[in-house]
Amino acid sequence: MVKKSGRPAYLQIADDLREQVRGGSLAPGAPLPSTAQLAEQYDASLSVVKMAVGILRNEGLLIGQQGKGVFVRDEESSESGQGTAVDLVNEVIELRTAVRDLSERLAQVESTLSERSDR
Template sequence: MPRPSKDPRSRHQQIAADLRARILTKDLPPGTKLPSTAQLQEEYGVPNQTVQNAVAVLKREGYADSAPGKGVFVRERPQRVVAPAAFVTPSPPGESYPWLSEAERRGLKGSIELLHVAEVVPPVQVRLAFGLGDEDVAVLRKQVMQLDEEPAELVYSYYPVDLARGTPLAEKRRIKGGTPRALGDMGFNPHEFVDQVSTRPPTPEEFVALELPPDISILRTFRVVYAEGRRPIEATVMVKAGHMYELQYHHVLTPPAV
């Protein structure tokens, strides 16, 4: 297949992509006024309407807002940084699920809507992680995580039936302290986890559930959590709006032995 010699997107999409990248790298930090229409016309060599269409894309995606009589400014909402390791271990007794605690720490109101709990035949990726056959089932807990009453993440968490059946994991109700606490109370504390991160266009379900603007990809994380002995105890698909999040991994490296 021949490699494309130029960007096939329309000019306004190209300009929006360029400005979006400058916003995400902080070259246009929150609160900064975007270059004027005349400046963008000159910079990109395009007519007024093309610039207006590009700026409309940024507004629709939540990157920019108009201030009447003053111009268009980068929104004061920075991209959210997620540290994946922070949400695997159980919360201390008496404390809420770490996702909610982290939201509060950042000055946001976090909430969780539990959509569905059932025994289902899981996707192949989950069956492989659990060592299940084609017709075997797992317990699914499907949730939407919200920040300030806006959908932030669509989560599908699966649990082996022999572990979850007859426990709070299989009940359609919120679990105090979250599912890591429930697993810990059952004697299955997380020992390690593996993340696979990818991006792709959203499915119709994801587009609606996350209230996404057009032409935005999702950030998909597939996580398998293991207890001691590398027993898989949870497999989770986490879907976030790709333009709103960055993943942050922090590892302390051990010097090689001399």
């Protein structure tokens, strides 16, 4: 990261990675270099790399798996945070099923708890 623009390093790295994903140079499902390797590659500290990855992880573009690595998200969506309406719809569908799942599991747990505490 030698670019001397006023733009902070962690944003430059995030931009670069985002572009690599969009450009196909990092295919969906493919692993990124390790944090340490990226740090060396961009000539930045571990912290700024972790920040950059954190942003893209927050945007849903990357998925980090502890102990294994960071991977480009496959499946739908991608496209940066504030995406199209289609992304939003998909997100809502996901959330709806997630809520239904949670409700069922909660009911299960609750009944188990009340049974046990009753006696």
